[in-house]
Structure formats: C-alpha cells, structure tokens
Amino acid sequence: MKRTRIYTILLMFAGLMAGRASFAQDNVIRQLRTDLLRQPDSTLYTDILNQLGMQFHLSNTDSCFWYGVKARDIATRRGDKRGLAGALNNLSIFYALKANTKQAIEYGFKSLLYYRELEDQPNICQLLMNLSVLHDMDGMKPESNQYLYQAMELGKTLAQDSIYSLVLINYALRFEQDSTRRDSVKWALGRSKEIIRKYPGSRDIYYIQALEADEWMQEGEGARAVQKINELADKALKEGLVVVAIDMLDHIDTYRQNGYPADAIPAKERAFAIGSRSGYLNMMLPTIASLYRYYANSNNEAKKAYYGRALWELVRKRLEMKSRNYMNYLDYFLKEQELNEWELSNRVQEQKINKANMKRKSRQQLIGFMIGVLLLMGGFTYARYRSYKGLRRQERLLREMNDAISEKNQQLNIHDDFKNKLIAILARDFREPLNDIIRVSAMFRNKDMDQASMQLIIDEAVVSSRKTLVIFENILRWIKSQLSGFVYNPAPCDLLLLFEQAMHYTDQQRIRLDIPSGLYLAGDQEMLLFINRSLLHCAVMLSEGEGPIVVHAMQEELVRVDITFTVKAFTPQMAAHLFEYRRGDDMSVTLVICKDFMDKMGGHISAEVQGVQLRLGYSLPSFN
Template identity: 55%
Template sequence: MFKKLAVILLLFTQVVCAQKSAVQQLRRQLAKVQDSIVYTNVLNELSMKWHLINADSCFWYAVQARDVANRLNYRKGIADALNNLSIAYALKANIKQAIEYEGKALVYYRQMEDNSNICQVTMNMSVFHSLAGMNETGQQYLYQAMDLGKKLVYDSIYSLVLINYAIRFNDDSTKRDSVQWAIQKAKKIAGNYPGCSRDLYYIHAFEADNLFRKGERAKAVTWINSLATQAQKDGLIYVAIDILRHIENYYKQGYQLDVIPYKEKIYALGKIAGYTDLMLPQVISIYRYYTRVNNAAKMAEYGHELWTLTDRQEVMKDSRHVNYLDYFLKEQELNEWHLSNKIQTEKLARANTQRLARRKLIAFLFGLLMILGGFTFSRYRSYRYLQQQEELLANMNAAISDKNRQLQVQDDFKNKLISVVAHDFREPLQNIIKVSALFRNGDADPALRQKLIKDTESSSRKTLEIFDNILRWIKSQLSGFVYAPAPCNLKDMFSGVIAEIPEGLQVAGDQAMLQFVHRSLLQGAATLGRDVRVVAVQEADRVKVMVISSPTVLTTQQATNLFAYEDAVYSVQGEGEELAMRFIICKDFMDKMGGQIWANVTGEQLQLIYALPSFS
C-alpha cells in the first residue's frame, strides 16, 4: 500500500534541495504578504512542502488556505487546497476521503482548463482508486494521465507520470521494456528541469533495481542506502522512506540480508513525519520477527505501537470521522461570517455619524446638481438624436451596399445557371433531331437507330433531373419555404457505394435535399479524382460525412473556393459548369438545413465534407 502511495509525491513540479529551509522562507514571506490571493497561494505552497516532512502540518495549512480561498471565491486557491487535503488524508490512510477531495479538485481544474493540474490530479486518482481496491479504474486514470502528460507544453509533469507508470508496473515482467523506456524518458525530461531533483531520486532507485537484476546486488543495496541518506538530508523524508522500500523488495526476491533494521528505520522516519497510519504493515512485520526470535523488549515496544495503530484504524472507519473536516470547515466559515457581520455593523455606525454632518452639504449640492443636470440632459438629448440619425443613415447605406452586392452575385449566378440550362437543352434536342431524320429517311441501321434513341432518353432524363433539382433549389429560395428536418439514415442513403458508416447513424435534414447533395458530391469526387469512398463519423452533437477520392486534379486553393458563389466555376474550370452549379446549390441546401459544407485537399486526396446536426 505504501509503495503505491509514492505517487502522491509526484504532485508538484518544483522541489527544493532542503525542504525545511524552503518552509522557513515561505513562512517569512507569509508574514509580509498583503494581497489575499498571494496569501492563499503561499499557504497552499506551505501545505505542499509540509507533506514531505509532516502530514499534520500539511493538513493544517491546507485548511487555512481553503478558508481564505472560499471567502475570496478564488477557484484556483480552492482547487489547490482540496488537492493538499487529499494528500493529507491519504497520508493518514483515509483513502475514501482522499478520493472525495481529489475528485472535487479535479472538477475545479477542469472548469479552469488547467491541463497541468488536470494531469497531476488524474494521476493521483489512479493511485487512490488502486489503493481502494478498484484496480481497473485506477489503471484507466493512469492511462488518461499518460495521454494528457505527453500533450503538455512544459513536459516536466510528463516526467512524473512516467515515473508513476514505472512504479505501477516495475514488478510486471511482461512490461519490462515499457518500464525501462518510461524511466529513460523521465530521466531525459528531468535533466531539462533543475527543479526535478526528487524525480532523479526515483530514477536512480530504478537504476539500482537494474543493477540488482544483473547480479550486482551488494552494489544495488549500497546505492539505495546512499540515495535514502541524501534524501533524508534534503528534507525529503517521504522519498527516503520509499527508496528504503527497495531493499525490502530485494529481500523478497531472495537476497539474504537482515531487512529488520531497514524496516525499523522506515517506521522511525514515518513516525517523525506523522505517517504512522501508513506504517501498519511495517509494524506487523517487525513484531512478528521479534516474536519469532523471542525478544521480549522489542515485542513489548512494537506490540504497543501495533495496538495504537489498529485502534486508530478503527476510528478511521467511523463515518463521523470521515465528515470531520467538513464540520470543521463549516464551523470556521460560520466564525468568519460572524466576524464579517461585526465589522459591517461597526462600519454602518460610523457611516450614520458621518451622514448627519454631511446632510447640509448634500442639500446644497443637490440643488446645484439639479440645475446642471437639467442643462446636461437637454444637451445630451440633442447629441443623442444627431448621433442616432447618423447611425441610421450609415446603417441604411451599408444595407443598400450589401443588397447591391448580393444582387450582383445572384445575378451572375442566374446568368451562369441559364447558360448551363441552355447547354443541357442542346444535347437532348440534337439527339431528337438525329432520331427524327433517321425515321424520316427510313433506311438507317437499326443498331445506330437504337443507340440514338437510348442516348436521347439518357440525355433527356439527365436534363429532367437537373430541372427538378433547380426547381427544388428555387423553391428553397422563396420566402414561403419552411424547412422541416426529419431523420435521415445515412447507411440507407449511400447503399451501393463503398461507405464506412456506423449502423443507425442518422442526421436531421431534408431527404430530397440530402439526396441531391450526395449525388452531387459523388459525381464531383468521381469527376475530380478516382477511387471514391464515403466515411461518416459522429462528433459530439453533429455528424460529419466525407466523400473522398484520390488522386485529385485540384489544388488546395481551388478546393477552398469550391462552394463559393464567385469562385466555384473557376475552381472546376475545365470540368464543366454543371458541376459548379451543383456545388453552389449544395451550399444553399446546407445553409437551409443548418449545416456546413467545405472541401480539403490533403496530399493527393480530395475530401468533400459536410456536417449536419445528429438526429437523436
């Protein structure tokens, strides 16, 4: 249990070489601070420093910080205090309360989008859940922290996450390579940050483990002893305890040495720092050893310690103890409210005294202000009236200019539309003339006659389809058009097309409009590229559909203008104005349905994309 809790030490990115010296410096700073926000931050930093030296002091400063932060409604201070309280409760072996406070801190950090602290708290949640027996949940939190850590701009926190990963899986032989990778990566990152000296203690301890596995066991024990001694000198008592645990692990792996002195040293350090609630496994092991060797004095000493710790464990199980801190904080808040009320009462008394002396002056000034106010108000009304007239005139001119631009764009589009319609009429009419001539002469080849009839039917059907689509588009432009979205199943609409669409995925839209959009995008993808396929994905409350083809003949700039009124025809120049008109109508249909449509070129791949609200 104690080994897993080592991750608590990874909460903070700045560790000084001498903790007690840093605490003294912060105390001196606290006495000089005048700003309440800075005062709260110093209290939280003191709580953080103390958790490596004394758990009770860590708790006390966290409580003070939370009181001040609550009065100021300072969310960052509240979150940091909750974080420190979680550590204090974990050091007291109250994992249930630690999870509760860490969960509250995580909510605050997510609201502030503080990614660094989100990563740290998520990492702690993985440890607390594992200690509570929820190993699967703990592992999920750990992997979330790994994903968050590698995306941070300042990756010193990522070093802490990697160390935590190595601690979690150090004894798992199947993950030996990944643990070694994590240690080397953490060591490289820690080398870039002078404040990560504590990280290096853990990294060196892992390197000692590697020596042990290679057979250099005595050298590994010597190195661990040296690291623990130096950590204790630097005031990192918790780090020293955790490093000494490596020797106990060597003993469990078959190395013959007297491990009891190390366990006694761990317990002595834990007792000094107030970590006694975590020492129960150590005391049990030591007591059993002295029972076996029949050492009465040591049995009495550690028997008393064992009784004390187990009695405290029973108290910790009492539900009233779990809520003790909440009761304490509420009492503190009540006292603060009483004090605030007293101060406000005194201020009101002083204000009443001063009000009597100012009444005559106020009466004189009031008359003067009434005169000045009337004059100012009349001038202000005149000024506002002129300003409103100018704004109205400017808005009318701007509206007229906008309408002129819109009319010009629409006029250009209609001219192009008429040109396309005239062009599409030409082919079926020419085919009809050819068929008529063949029938009039009566001596044409039957196969040629059949081909002309088939071509005439195909071109006529295509022209009719274009007219239907244009008619629907024109109706959508009329003022009486009302859009009524309905569920549209994408997989059914793309039947017969190579498509990667989840079952049951639906969008809210107009069936006919969507059919036109789909046909146009498929035709465009086939015209401007090859190997057409369709991909649809759910994104939050909308669905994104991509029609992809490769390679493409378009440039990135041409793809950007593909659905614009002014530039669509230019973008597909050489591929036909009909396709440009189709894309412009697709853009209008998407606007009517509350969606977006655009095009991208990635490498040689063309992506025609639209997004509509999901129907759920």
C-alpha cells in the same frame, strides 16, 4: 513487487517541480516563510501558504494540514478558485498520508474540478495522476488505470514536461511486473530520464535510481543493490525528505522476499523510528506488524511489547476512522443540506437589511428635497426630477429584490420537498428489512431449535441485512444526485444482467425476460438497477398476483424497455400522473426518484394503459 507507498509519495512531487527542485527543502521553506511576511495581497498570500503545505508533506504531515486548512479558509472567503484548488490538493495529500483514501479521493476530485474550470493543464495532469494513485490504493484498479491513461495523454502536450516525467515513473511502477508491458515500461523509464536531465536536483531521480537497483537485484547483484538503496536513504534524510527515505528502506525487505539473504530488520526499525518522529505511522502498518512478528518469534519480550503497543494503537485509530467513515455518511449529507439552508436564510436576511438601508436613504433624499424647496424655487424642478429618477430606480431594485426572494422561497420549498421524499423512502424501504431482522433475532430465543433450523435463521438474517445495505446505498446515490456538484458520467450497462439482479428482490416466478443478450445502455449502473427494481416491485404490487409480468427490450434509435402486466380498474388519467409525487403514497416517492434518475441520464420514463394491461417503460441511448 507491489509498492503502494511509493505510489503514495510520487503523487506529491508534481507540486514541487515548478522551478524549486534545485534547492534544499529547508532553504525553500525558509524563503517561502520570508515571502509570506512580505505579501499584503491575499491571492499571493494564499499561493505561498499552498506552497508551504506542499513542501511540508515530505517532513511533517501536521504542518501540511495546517497550511492547507488556512489557505482553504482564505481562498473560500475571497472566492479565489486557484487558491482553493491548491488547498484541496494539499488536504488530499494529507489524508492519503493518513491512510484515509476515501477522504483523499474526495478532496482530490474537488480540486480537479476547480483546475478544469480554470483550464490549468499542468495541474489537471497532476490531479489525474494523483487520483490514479489513490484509486489504486483503494483497490479500484479499472478506475485507477483510466485516470493514469488520461494523465499520460495530457502529459504529452505539456510544455512543462517535468510533470510528464512523473507520470511516466508512475506508469513504470504500476506495470513493472507485467511481462506484456516490458517494452513500454523500459521506454517510459528512458523517456523519464531524458526529461529529468533538464531539471538538476529533481526528486524523481530517487525513484529512477531505485528502479535501477531493482534491476541489479534481478540480475544477481544483490549486494550492490542493497548498498545503493542505503545510500539513497541517507541522502534523502540529509535533504529532509523523510517519506522518500522510508520508501528507499522498504526495498531491502522486498529483496529479502525475492530470495536475497538481506537482513531487513535493521532497515525496518530505522524506517519505523523515522516515521514515528515525523508523524507518518499511518503508512507503516505492514512494517510494524512485521517487526512485531519477528520479535515475538525470537522471544524478545521488551521489543515485542514495544512494537505490540505501536501496532495496537495504529489498528485502533484505523478502526475508528473506518467506523466513522462508513456510519456517518447520511448524517454528513443531511448536515450539509442543513448548512445550505442556513446559508440561504442568511442571504435573505442580508437582502432585508439592504432594503431597510435603501428606505433610510430615500427618507434622507426627501429631507434634502424639502430643504431645496425652501431655499430656491428655481431648484425645485431640478430637485424634483432627480427625486423622480431616484424613486424609479428604487422601485426597479425593489422589484428585482422581490423576484430574488421569491426564487429563494421556491428553492426552500424544493429542499423541504426533498427532505419529505427522503423521510418517506426511509420509512418505506427500511421498514420491511428491519422487521425481518427483528423477527429473525426474536426467533433466537427459542432454545429448543436444532442446528439446521438455527442455520436457516442465520441465513435469513444475512439476506435481510444485505437488502438493508443495498437500499442504503441506493438512497445515498439518490441524495448525491440531488446535491450540487453532482456530475453524471454515462457508462456501458448490460441491460439483461441488471434485470436479473433486480429480480432477486421480487417475485421471480411471474417475471419473464425478453431481452436480447449483449444489449448495453449508456447510463449509470446504480441508477438503472434502482429503476429496474422499483418498476418490477410496482408491477408486482399493482397486478395483485394476476398474470405474468413481461419485460421486453428492443433497440431502434434508442433502446426501449417495456414492462407489461395486467391491472384492475387503472385508468389512463391515473397512468398519466403515476410518476408525480403524492403526499402519503410511499410508492409514488419511489417512482418520483425513478423519474429523477431518468432525467439525470437524459432518458424518458412513462406509463400507458392498453385495455386491461399497464405498460411501464423507459428509453435511453444505446452505448454502442
């Protein structure tokens, strides 16, 4: 039985374990609000805002979001990295509750980076577990398992083992139905129970007892299991744990699916009512859909219309969110780039203002010096000496400011060059696929075409559309690699498979692959695929259809990949500058991106002329 929602809730509890689990939630919130009014220090003020946001995620998502945004703004303004990490964690939780897993992963990963910089091991463990849950919700199982294993390894070393208990519960839920892991799941639950005994009132006990009820159900004690689940839901509601109560009620429908004759409709209606009042409807799409189908089949028109409206509204919001997420990535990155440029411009203006203030201060010192000359000749030497030292200090500061301004201007030129490259590659790589789509669409106007021809045209349109999407993803990957905060993590890449995939985008008949099977590079798969496809395309364009194109790979200290082909009138000087940017040359933009990607991966790319042949090659470490 898969419990995605249980995963969603478990990732929130780690922030509530530090000494507050034994109090009722309302009392905790009341005490935190009182402490908030007593804190003049912004660091402690931000910490309390983050604690309030963490408390409210169990009962009111809007309040969780409000406190998270307020804490983020204050922490950003004061440069408080710990407060900013906590605020980003709260925002990650909010978007997870709103079923926006991509945004939740983004905020969670940023929070993890800050906690790693602070070397905060308990919160690092919590964020690793959160990211495991979010990747599992988004269908990325391998990544999810990797984060979970990292959290378990780190949790063993923590003195605050309440977080380790939560990691063990997630492990048990993840692999509950895996028959090969029954012993490890049983051990994880037993170890978690031992830890929970140290923390009376911990909310983890709800999920431990729910798992025990599941075991009763599997052993044939269905009535006992249903009674226990209802008791847990009632208790959670009394404590203000809205989402926990919804999770408990979902177990009854799971029992019905596994063959026990339980009436799950009242439990679903109760869960829907709770979620509707508290703002958690984004988590309840399966529940609403099930209620709608049930009343549609039972001809209850009133409730069918009621749940139908709720289902339509929820699906509409999700479609809007999905469209907004997938269509505005490029615009988001360009606007972020523009914001960075404006920030840099503001810093330059501040430096100019500081320079003017220093000049005004210098004039004031000069006036004081003249008055000192008139008052006392004996003070002239002393005053002159001070003026001389002040001028030397000002010259040094002015020189440093000029150097800083020159450096900022260089950065502005780099950003401008980045935008030029982006525009050039958009113009080159999107022109051909879009022209193909337009051409295929125009052929639909021919009404005399038979069905076979129509199908062929449709297939061509599908191929062109897929090419456009692949190019778009490559451009996004390059943009991300150029922005600040990009982290390169090498992974095993099957070289033969990557070249076979790259050959789908060029003339395959002229290409011969001489690559041993099982040769893995340590690199980024998307970057390598872009490099391979671009080098093959460059080889086809430069060879002008003459002779074969041979791809050879061999492993020495590094893995060396060479693409050799025949060229006309190509000099060693041209080869030496092949990977440099030349304005107006579309191919040079692609090759510059290839060199950028290779630099990111710590490799080397080159071009060499040997007689009438040109050899394009690169070197990377072997993953073995």
